[in-house]
Amino acid sequence: MGDKVDVAALAKLSRLEVSAEELRALEKEIPDILSFVETIKEAHGSTSSPRAGSGLQNVMREDGEPHESGKYTKELLDAAPAREGDRILVKQVIKRK
Amino acid sequence: MDTMQLTIAEARRALDAKEYSALELTEAHLDAIAKKDGEIHAYLEVWADSARAEAKKADEMIARGEAMPLTGIPLAIKDNILIEGRIVSSASKILESYRASYSATVIDKLRAQGAVFLGRTNMDEFAMGSSTENSAYGTTKNPHDLARVPGGSSGGSAAAVAAGMAMGALGSDTGGSIRQPASHCGVVGLKPTYGAVSRLGLMSMGSSLDQIGPLAKSVEDARTLLASISGYDENDSTSLPANSEQRTANRKLRKVIGVPRAFVKSGVETDVLALFEETLARLEKAGYEIRDTEMPNVAYSLPVYYVICPAEVSTNMARYDGIRYGLSVPADTIQHVYTKTRRAGFGAEVRRRILTGTFVLSSGYADAYYRKARAVRQLIREDFRRAFDAVDAIALPTAPGPAFKVGEKSQDPLAMYAEDIFSVTANLSGTPAISVPSGTVEREGKSLPVGFQLIAAHGAEETLFAIGSDVENIK
Structure with missing residues (x-):
């Protein structure tokens, strides 16, 4: 692993808060892991058509209502940390200037 | 009643013959838990x-003559499989x-029995x-030694079965998490084969790798458990349809086992390798042909796995953000609710x-890491496909050594990852794989069990059960 890995930036991207101490440990561990997995570069295998021959296929369901509306509302809302009526309550997402 | 030795097959016979009740069987296991699980x-x-x-x-079902293979059989469930409430x-x-909002399909199936x-x-x-x-x-x-780990990630399930605290258990296997603790x-x-068992109600880790499967005291019991949980589920888009070629594979046993010798020698402990060779020699005596098999890409399995698995983890773990369920740490902004919840929770x-x-998914690196890993994964699948033209199964050690000491590897991520060297390849290829006990090795005066791993073609679980039973019988 030639480049330095910017763990703080990765943490921000993945919505993780990382302490200074943990950051120091991760700045060694993650490059170690990356230099270990880098051996795959020696393998053949083209990245151009990853699906070819893989046997993978898309799985779709029929259009339409899979179940009547509201059938699972109570069970799912019961698990939410905060709610208001039939809605999950969250902090304001968009602020007016 | 000795819950240590009792198999599901024997308990089924005794329950149906009314030698004891399902309640007595459950009480015996609750007693074993009370006695042993503190340690x-x-x-x-x-x-x-x-x-x-x-x-x-269950006793009422048995009395009515409605007993099914698992009626009244006490089981343990890994803590990532949902049971409503x-x-x-x-x-x-x-x-x-x-608390789970619904039950996993495998739980509904077991409950129905x-x-x-x-x-x-x-x-x-x-x-x-x-x-x-x-x-x-x-x-x-x-x-077997309280100073050592049971393996993982399904370590609790494996330990419960091994200590007679459950007759069987469900685990999940993303890179060896059923087979390595079993070993x-x-x-x-x-x-099982990827897609054989519904994953509805299993918490996702690596979605292209995860499968639910059984841990049991015998190959026959594992077969009974698999038969009870497998099947198509329209609520799991990765579930194999009933008529899928990967379900209906009907392979006649040729009694040929392939061994990728070059790969087996990589990083396995000497006496574990000796035990592996001994099991192969016994199978040969029992009428199997043991053949060297070229699988040039399986050596890349571990590095490929440790690109694909974290990539899928990073997306699957995004759902735990303190908004819809689970822990939620209050904060001034929604951004801080996410980050503080994930800091406190993970x-x-x-x-x-x-x-x-x-990192491996990030722009600028995805080609070199994630897409390359996906391409090499395809080569590994090809290695298996070619191998199964000539052999029934591929044999590998389950893990490079026996159980290690608590704390021995916990501070060194790469040493811990190396435990998975022989197990991740079956997850990458989607093929079924089994670990069967094959003897013990000595460590500091303790006898520690070692598993023998067999991998078969997609849908060929019956091949694994047939050869696995022979491994049990020739010990």
Whole structure:
């Protein structure tokens, strides 16, 4: 692993808060892991058509209502940390200037 | 009643012959838990009351002559499989008090048979790990030596079965999480063909790799459990349809086993390798042909796995953000609710994999890491496809050594990852694989079990059961 890995930036991207101490440990561990997995570069295998021959296929369901509306509302809302009526309550997402 | 030796097959016979009741069978297991689990810590929660109620219902089914293979059989369930109304935490702080909103398909299937659920078992947090040391609720101990780990991530399930605290258990296997603890605890563990068992209600870790499977005391019991949980599920888009070629594979046993010799020698402990060779020699005596098999790309399995798995982890773990369920740490802004909840809720290995996965998927690196890994994975699948033209199964050690000491590898992520060297390849190829006990090795005066692994073609679980039974019988 030639480049330095910017763990703080990765943490921000993945919505993780990382302490200074943990950051120091991760700045060694993650490059170690990356230099270990880098051996795959020696393998053949083209990245151009990853699906070819893989046997993978898309799985779709029929259009339409899979179940009547509201059938699972109570069970799912019961698990939410905060709610208001039939809605999950969250902090304001968009602020007016 | 000796719950240590009792198999599901024998209990079925005795229950149907009314030699004892399902309630007595459940009580015997609850007694074993009360006696042993203080030391072993296989269970995160024991459901004694509901287990007794389920056992009584099973006794009624038996009395009416409606017994099915698992009616009245007490089982343990890994803590990442949902049972409606029950806490299910994946051994994580982020789901410490989360109650399942619905039941997994495998649970509905077991319930329909009248199986008894003893409790939920300990594991590495979100199934990331090979020792249960990554559990937020303490490490499970190996019943063969309490100073050692049971393996992982389904370590609680394996230890519960090995210590006679459950007749069988469900685990999940993303890179060896059923087979490696089965090997370390001396029980049978099966990872089914990808898509054979519904994953509805299994918490996702690596979605292209995860499968639910059984841990049991015998190959026959593992077969009974698999038959009870497998099948198409329209609610799981990765579930194989009933008429899928990967379900209906009907292979005549040629009695030929392939061994990728060059790969086997990489990093396996001397006496474990000797035991592996001894098992092969015995199979040869029993009429099998053992053939060297070229699989040039399987050596890349571990590095490929540790790109693909973290990539999928980083996306799957995004759902735990303190908004819809689970832990939620109050904060001034929604951004801080996310970050503070995830800081308080996730342990070190989960964070490590999220960050590694975020890196290998990030713009500028995805070609060199994630897409390259996906391409090499395809080569590994091809290696298997070619091999199965000539052999029934590929044999490998399950793990490079026996159970290791608590704390021995927990501070060194790469040493822990190396535990998975022989097991991840079956997840990458989607093929079924089984670990069967094949003898013991000595470590510091203790006899520690070692598993023998067999991998067969997609849908060829019956091949694994046939050869696996022979491994059991030739010991």
